[in-house]
Structures are given as C-alpha cells and as structure tokens.
Amino acid sequence: MLIDDDVATSVYNEIIIEDVECVNKIISVNSGEEALAYLDSTDTENSPKPNLILLDINMPTMDGWEFLEEFNQLTTNRAIEKPIIIMLSASSDEEEADKVKQHSLLKGIKNKPLTIETVEEIRDVYFSNVV
Amino acid sequence: MRIDTNTYDNWHLFVEHSNVPIMICDIDSSAIKEVNKCSQKLFGHSNIFLKKSLLTDFLIDSDIEHWKSQVKLFKFNVTNDWDAQLLNKSNEIVSVELKIVDIQEDKNICLVIPKVLVSEEKKIDALKKKLSFYETILMQMPTEFAVLDAKWHYLFINHNSIKDPDFREWMVGKTDFDFCSYRNKDFTIAENRHKQYEELARTKTGKEWIDEHLTKEGNTKYVLRQLYPYFVDGELDMNFGFGIDITERINAEKEREKILKEMTIQNEELKQFAYITSHDLKEPLRTISGFTSIIQRKYASHFDEKGLEYLQFVVDSANRMGDLLTGLKSFVTIDFDTIEDQLVETDTQKILDGSLANLKLKLVETNTSIHIPTKLPAVQGHPQYLSQLFQNLLLNAIKFCKHDPVIEITWKKKGDEIQFSFKDNGIGIDAKYQERIFNLFNRLDKNSYEGTGMGLAICKKVVLLHKGTMWVESDGMNGSTFFFTLKAIQ
Numbered sequence: 001m002l003i004d005d006d007v008a009t010s011v012y013n014e015i016i017i018e019d020v021e022c023v024n025k026i027i028s029v030n031s032g033e034e035a036l037a038y039l040d041s042t043d044t045e046n047s048p049k050p051n052l053i054l055l056d057i058n059m060p061t062m063d064g065w066e067f068l069e070e071f072n073q074l075t076t077n078r079a080i081e082k083p084i085i086i087m088l089s090a091s092s093d094e095e096e097a098d099k100v101k102q103h104s105l106l107k108g109i110k111n112k113p114l115t116i117e118t119v120e121e122i123r124d125v126y127f128s129n130v131v
Numbered sequence: 132m133r134i135d136t137n138t139y140d141n142w143h144l145f146v147e148h149s150n151v152p153i154m155i156c157d158i159d160s161s162a163i164k165e166v167n168k169c170s171q172k173l174f175g176h177s178n179i180f181l182k183k184s185l186l187t188d189f190l191i192d193s194d195i196e197h198w199k200s201q202v203k204l205f206k207f208n209v210t211n212d213w214d215a216q217l218l219n220k221s222n223e224i225v226s227v228e229l230k231i232v233d234i235q236e237d238k239n240i241c242l243v244i245p246k247v248l249v250s251e252e253k254k255i256d257a258l259k260k261k262l263s264f265y266e267t268i269l270m271q272m273p274t275e276f277a278v279l280d281a282k283w284h285y286l287f288i289n290h291n292s293i294k295d296p297d298f299r300e301w302m303v304g305k306t307d308f309d310f311c312s313y314r315n316k317d318f319t320i321a322e323n324r325h326k327q328y329e330e331l332a333r334t335k336t337g338k339e340w341i342d343e344h345l346t347k348e349g350n351t352k353y354v355l356r357q358l359y360p361y362f363v364d365g366e367l368d369m370n371f372g373f374g375i376d377i378t379e380r381i382n383a384e385k386e387r388e389k390i391l392k393e394m395t396i397q398n399e400e401l402k403q404f405a406y407i408t409s410h411d412l413k414e415p416l417r418t419i420s421g422f423t424s425i426i427q428r429k430y431a432s433h434f435d436e437k438g439l440e441y442l443q444f445v446v447d448s449a450n451r452m453g454d455l456l457t458g459l460k461s462f463v464t465i466d467f468d469t470i471e472d473q474l475v476e477t478d479t480q481k482i483l484d485g486s487l488a489n490l491k492l493k494l495v496e497t498n499t500s501i502h503i504p505t506k507l508p509a510v511q512g513h514p515q516y517l518s519q520l521f522q523n524l525l526l527n528a529i530k531f532c533k534h535d536p537v538i539e540i541t542w543k544k545k546g547d548e549i550q551f552s553f554k555d556n557g558i559g560i561d562a563k564y565q566e567r568i569f570n571l572f573n574r575l576d577k578n579s580y581e582g583t584g585m586g587l588a589i590c591k592k593v594v595l596l597h598k599g600t601m602w603v604e605s606d607g608m609n610g611s612t613f614f615f616t617l618k619a620i621q
Contacts, residue, residue: 008418
C-alpha cells in the first residue's frame with residue numbers, strides 16, 4: 001500500500017515497484033484518512049489487507065505520525081494483522097530517523113525517491129520467506 | 132668683615148626681589164636710604180621719590196609719636212614690633228606691623244620691615260569671591276544639581292534644575308512636597324523621591340534611579356537621578372543630588388530594541404522561507420527526475436537521437452537544481468544562534484584528518500598532495516561546521532587545478548586568533564573577482580567547472596559565525612591562498 005498525497009509520486013513509486021515484479025497488488029491512496037478507511041474495511045474480497053505500507057511523512061491533513069497513531073488504535077481495538085510499515089522521507093534528518101527507531105509500528109525509513117534497489121532491499125529483508 | 136663681592140651681589144638681588152617690603156632708614160631723621168621693589172609697590176612711589184622722603188612722611192600722626200619713642204628704646208637695644216598705619220600714594224591707609232631690626236653697632240641706621248596686615252573684611256571679601264566662583268560653577272553646570280539638608284530641605288538649586296530665579300530662591304528651605312503643591316502637581320514624584328531618601332538614610336550609600344516626567348508637549352522625559360550623602364562625624368549632614376537628562380539615550384535604546392526585534396522576526400521568517408523553499412521545491416523536482424529517468428529507462432526506443440539528447444538536458448538540469456537546493460538548505464541552516472553557544476575546544480588537525488579521510492578517493496583520483504608543515508592547533512569552534520569549511524576549501528582547491536593539485540596548509544597565532552592559510556597551485560583568481568567569489572551562487576566560469584556557487588559562501592558564513600574573517604590572495608595566475616581566522620583557545 002502506498003500512502004502519499006502527491007499523485008505523481010505514487011504513480012512513480014508504483015512503476016518502480018512493478019518493475020521489481022514482486023507484488024500481487026498495489027493499493028495507492030492519497031491521504032492517511034483514506035488509508036485508515038481502507039484498512040478498517042471488513043470486505044476482504046475488495047479490500048485485501050496489505051503486507052507492506054510505504055508511508056509519506058509530510059501530508060497536509062493527517063501526516064504520517066498521526067496516521068500511525070490512528071492505525072495503532074485501530075489495531076488494538078480489532079484484531080487486524082499488522083503489516084510492515086516503512087516511512088518515506090524527503091530529508092535525511094537525524095531527528096526523524098531517531099523517532100522512527102523508537103516507534104513500535106515502524107520497521108524503517110527510506111529516502112525519497114524510491115529506487116529499484118530500495119524495493120529489492122525491502123523484499124530481501126522483510127519478505128525473504130515469501131517468494 | 133670683608134664681604135665677598137659675589138655674595139654681596141647675591142644678597143642684594145635676594146633683598147631686591149623679596150616679596151616682603153624691606154627698607155633701610157636713618158635712625159634720627161627717619162630718612163629712607165634704601166628700598167626694595169616690594170616697598171615701592173607698598174607705597175606706590177618710585178625708588179627715587181622714596182629715597183628723598185622720610186619714613187615719617189608716610190605715617191599718620193599717632194604713629195609718628197610711636198616711631199619717636201621706639202627710636203629712643205632702640206638706642207637702648209630694645210626693639211618692639213607695633214601695628215602702624217601707612218599712607219600710600221593714593222592716600223589709602225595700609226595696616227602694617229612695623230619691625231625695626233638692628234644692623235649696625237653705632238645705631239645710625241636700621242632695617243625697617245613693614246609687614247602688611249590683611250584686614251578681616253578683606254579676608255571675608257576673598258572668601259566671598261571664592262564662594263561665588265564655586266557657586267557660579269554649580270549654578271551653570273550643564274546638569275541639574277541641588278543640595279539638600281539631612282531633613283530633605285533644599286539648600287541650593289542650580290539654574291538647570293529651576294530656570295526661574297525667583298522660584299529658585301523660593302525653593303530654598305522647601306521640600307519636594309512644597310514644590311509639588313506650588314506647581315499643582317500630585318505628590319507621586321515627591322513620595323517616590325522620599326522613598327529613595329529614606330533608603331539612602333538607612334543604607335548610608337548613594338542612590339541612583341530614573342525619573343519619568345510628562346512634558347507639556349506630552350512626551351516622556353527621562354532623568355537619571357544620582358544622590359550622594361555627605362556625612363559629618365558619622366551623621367548625615369547633607370546630600371548632593373544630580374539630574375542628567377537621558378531622554379535621548381533611552382529613546383535611542385528603545386528604538387534599537389524595536390529594530391532588533393523586528394530584524395530578528397524578519398530574519399527568522401527569511402530563514403523559514405529559505406528552508407521551506409529549498410525543502411518543498413525538492414518534491415516536484417524529484418518527480419521530474421524520477422519520471423525522466425523512467426522515460427530514459429523504458430521509452431528510450433521511442434526517441435530519436437535528438438530526443439534522447441534533449442531528455443539528457445532535462446535530467447542534468449534537474450540534478451543541478453537538486454544540488455542547488457541542497458546547498459541552499461545547508462547555507463540557511465547554519466544558524467547564528469545555535470553556533471554561538473556550541474563553540475567548544477576543537478582540534479583542527481583532527482577536523483582536517485576527518486575531511487581528508489572523507490575525500491580519500493577524490494585525492495587519489497586527482498593525484499592531490501597535501502602538505503602540513505606544522506600540526507594544526509586547537510581553536511574555539513563548532514566541529515561539524517569546521518569540517519564543512521575544511522572540506523569545501525580542499526574541494527575548491529582540487530576543482531580549480533588543471534592537474535596534480537598541491538595544497539599547503541599553514542597557520543600562525545595572531546593575538547587571540549589563529550590565522551589559517553590554504554595555498555594551492557590552481558588557476559588563481561583575478562584581483563577584481565576576489566571579493567565576489569564569496570557571494571552566494573557566484574560562479575566565475577560556469578562552463579568549465581561544475582558546482583553550485585555555494586561552497587565559498589558557506590565557508591565565509593561559517594568563519595563569520597565564528598567571529599573570524601576570511602579572504603583570498605592571488606596574483607591571478609600562480610594559485611590562490613585562502614586565509615581565515617578562528618579564535619584561539621585561551
């Protein structure tokens with residue numbers, strides 16, 4: 001699942017991920033709210049739950065951190081399988097990196113723009129057992 | 132007795148110029164034989180005139196009798212001083228103490244010394260003169276000045292405090308409360324002052340405070356008050372009060388504070404603006420770069436040779452703009468406030484070693500040799516920014532060298548500063564560009580050399596924020612030497 005308010009960025013990320021040829025389905029949403037609505041849905045047929053979320057930090061209405069807060073509530077209230085969540089950041093800010101390390105829901109932070117190498121790395125580290 | 136001619140001459144001079152009147156007179160006739168200059172001044176007559184006169188010519192009748200009786204006693208070796216009154220040329224009476232001195236065995240002549248007595252009146256006159264001298268000074272002093280007694284009544288007020296002489300006179304013996312009621316003012320000022328007075332009486336030390344008055348024009352006037360106690364035998368006797376108009380100073384300070392505040396806000400906004408600009412502009416730029424690289428990768432076969440070339444221009448420009456934005460961000464994030472508090476003892480040799488390690492590959496690729504004759508010293512600095520400075524200078528020296536760069540790094544102590552120099556064998560900088568190269572985005576040769584035009588601007592900013600200076604020396608041909616100063620460790 002891709003969460004990013006910039007459509008162009010999402011389209012770009014989709015192309016890169018598709019090029020690595022390791023995913024079944026890419027769900028692309030433009031805000032944290034939209035993502036929460038999708039994840040909250042019980043319709044597993046039309047809304048299959050993602051294994052990986054790539055989350056943009058900087059979004060206008062609900063930013064990446066707020067999304068995590070809300071999502072945390074959602075998962076404690078209901079038994080939803082927790083996906084791997086990786087943040088995508090434009091700046092290589094040390095403070096931000098520390099915050100990511102301390103967050104229980106987050107697995108890591110990757111720099112924008114997404115590259116084929118990055119996607120391959122994520123695949124190898126977190127999904128080596130799936131193939 | 133034989134008198135040595137020289138000694139005689141000396142004595143003559145001494146007597147002649149003495150500031151005591153001295154005369155030699157005939158005993159019997161009282162004829163004046165010799166007079167010194169001071170005697171001439173006393174009588175107001177010339178030497179010749181006096182020598183033709185008798186001493187008794189200048190005495191009043193009662194003193195002539197006195198003189199005659201003294202002469203008789205003198206012959207029996209008895210001398211007394213007595214108060215006499217002389218008449219000078221202007222017929223004024225001069226009180227003197229007359230002394231007759233025996234100088235000759237057969238007593239034909241004698242020495243007469245009239246010592247001028249100063250009358251009480253004259254003494255009082257002189258004192259009055261002195262008093263008026265000091266009073267004039269205090270009265271005309273360019274600040275307000277007043278003397279108060281121990282019970283806070285005014286004893287003296289100068290012109291600057293109260294311009295109207297009648298009112299000034301009236302105030303003598305009055306208090307600040309009298310002043311307020313006379314001027315129809317409320318008692319706030321008087322009450323405030325008396326608080327200060329009481330404080331002074333208690334602590335026995337001078338006080339200083341600032342009075343605020345509203346002028347007739349409605350402006351606020353600030354007066355710096357200073358009050359000093361004067362003690363006699365440990366008891367407060369009187370107080371000296373000064374008032375200095377500091378309105379202009381206070382207003383200037385307020386103005387300065389206001390401007391400083393405005394500038395701080397503006398600067399903060401500017402910093403924020405630059406940061407956001409550099410940060411937010413990157414987002415669409417990333418999209419441009421990303422999609423152009425996808426086009427290059429996936430759709431290259433749809434383009435002809437020209438199309439591919441144009442696409443490459445887009446890619447290169449986007450990359451360059453990315454570099455510019457990164458540079459701009461690092462330039463604006465070097466923060467004045469934070470750098471000042473974070474200066475620590477920093478070993479510049481370690482900083483340099485770190486920079487050289489970072490650039491290892493580049494140094495090998497370009498066959499650069501580095502010379503450091505003396506191990507670099509410690510300074511007060513910000514390690515992160517100093518390594519940025521060193522690294523930028525090294526890169527700059529390597530970049531602007533045609534082949535085999537040689538960089539010599541030296542330093543010397545200058546007062547409380549260390550002056551560093553980075554000397555290279557590069558292309559050099561013409562004198563007319565030596566100021567300009569430190570400006571933001573300034574690039575002298577855009578086509579031959581890559582770069583953002585920010586490296587040296589960042590260097591200079593780092594040095595300035597360390598309260599140092601930075602400049603370059605070059606003859607425009609045989610390399611350049613970059614100098615900068617940093618504060619030494621005390």
